[in-house]
Amino acid sequence: MNEILLLGFGCLVIIGALATIWEKDPFNKLIALSVMIGGIVPFIINRELVDVAIAVALIAPLSTIFILMVTRRNA
Numbered sequence: 001m002n003e004i005l006l007l008g009f010g011c012l013v014i015i016g017a018l019a020t021i022w023e024k025d026p027f028n029k030l031i032a033l034s035v036m037i038g039g040i041v042p043f044i045i046n047r048e049l050v051d052v053a054i055a056v057a058l059i060a061p062l063s064t065i066f067i068l069m070v071t072r073r074n075a
Helices: 003-022 026-046 050-074
Strands: none
Touching: 003 026, 026 050
16 A cells, blocks of 8 residues: 555554544544544555455444444433
8 A cells, every 4th residue: 555545544543542532522532433444444545455445444433333322312
């Protein structure tokens, strides 16, 4: 994979992880987790684990939406 792309996706993972640590609001924390997952998926594809990448791409957004609905109801 191109080194510039690796650097960009690595920055996404680090920014998402740091934002997840620092955020107190559950909505912002879940959005930061989604940013981190978006940076991790290209690394999974780079390892030629396409079936795992497909599962992550399907499960992560759906679980984020459901968790956001649950936290909104309790807030």
